Amino acid sequence: MLGEMSSIAFVILYGVSYGLVLALIAIGLVVTMGLMRVTNLAHGAFAAIGGYLSTGLMVKGGMPFPLAVFAASLVVALFSIAVERAFYVYLYTAPELEQVLLTIGLDFIAIGALTFFYGPNVYPTPLPSYLAANVDLGIQSIQLYRLAVVAVSLLIIAALWYMFDRTTLGAQIRAADDNRTMAQSTGINVSRLFSLVFALGSGLAALGGALGAPMLPLEPLYPFKYLILVLIVVALSGFGNVKSVVGVALLVGIVETAGRLLFPSLSGFMIYLLLIILMIWRPDGLFATRRAQ
Numbered sequence: 001m002l003g004e005m006s007s008i009a010f011v012i013l014y015g016v017s018y019g020l021v022l023a024l025i026a027i028g029l030v031v032t033m034g035l036m037r038v039t040n041l042a043h044g045a046f047a048a049i050g051g052y053l054s055t056g057l058m059v060k061g062g063m064p065f066p067l068a069v070f071a072a073s074l075v076v077a078l079f080s081i082a083v084e085r086a087f088y089v090y091l092y093t094a095p096e097l098e099q100v101l102l103t104i105g106l107d108f109i110a111i112g113a114l115t116f117f118y119g120p121n122v123y124p125t126p127l128p129s130y131l132a133a134n135v136d137l138g139i140q141s142i143q144l145y146r147l148a149v150v151a152v153s154l155l156i157i158a159a160l161w162y163m164f165d166r167t168t169l170g171a172q173i174r175a176a177d178d179n180r181t182m183a184q185s186t187g188i189n190v191s192r193l194f195s196l197v198f199a200l201g202s203g204l205a206a207l208g209g210a211l212g213a214p215m216l217p218l219e220p221l222y223p224f225k226y227l228i229l230v231l232i233v234v235a236l237s238g239f240g241n242v243k244s245v246v247g248v249a250l251l252v253g254i255v256e257t258a259g260r261l262l263f264p265s266l267s268g269f270m271i272y273l274l275l276i277i278l279m280i281w282r283p284d285g286l287f288a289t290r291r292a293q
Helices: 002-036 043-059 065-086 096-118 144-166 168-178 180-185 190-211 227-237 242-262 264-281
Strands: 134-136 141-143
Touching (some): 002 168, 134 144, 144 168, 168 180, 242 264
């Protein structure tokens, strides 16, 4: 009985921390895809760059982990503005196929650059000793790093919810999302808003990649490997609000963790089984209102 309780606690604790990292990355993708109507398959590249940059700042620059995560996220957010102005402005009215082809091409460019600068193998992310230590919670011990990820992620998600629902910027984003032409006619600079939101989404991706680097190993194929999980979260949330994305991400993180622990040989299949079940049961999103029959 104690062993079962310990396993359940492990799945919940580690699954929640894993899911919250996915949520940070997925929220960025939901924001950019929802407002700009662009199928941005290069979103995972910004997460990978954030992870590599923060690790490089720690390993080669001697920067503390929290500061390295913040600096990497800020640099990627600023860099993404140039990328948006150079490439994405041409995609806002382009067909979906052109959006997919260009953003996949950006992924391959990122993979080539990461391989060139960091090598083809996994790039390890060392944790500082104070985060690598374990904390005994009674039923299960957990790495302090995981608790820090949960706390930081929840604070950021709460701040995002407040910004989207309670601030003027959030109102402008919602207005542009509902009716871009009408929002522009009221004086909202939609072009500047697009750049700002794209920087926010890319910065969130970089934050998730940097904060989650010790649990989502960095490798050149990261942009494709973890983009699949993020797209699953986006699909199951029904392009909903922040709370919807977080709920789905937590479910995905717990299912993925449980699959690895309880069914190691089938762990790669468990998440797709969840996707199939929920897409049949809730085709409009996990928390969407059921349509009348």
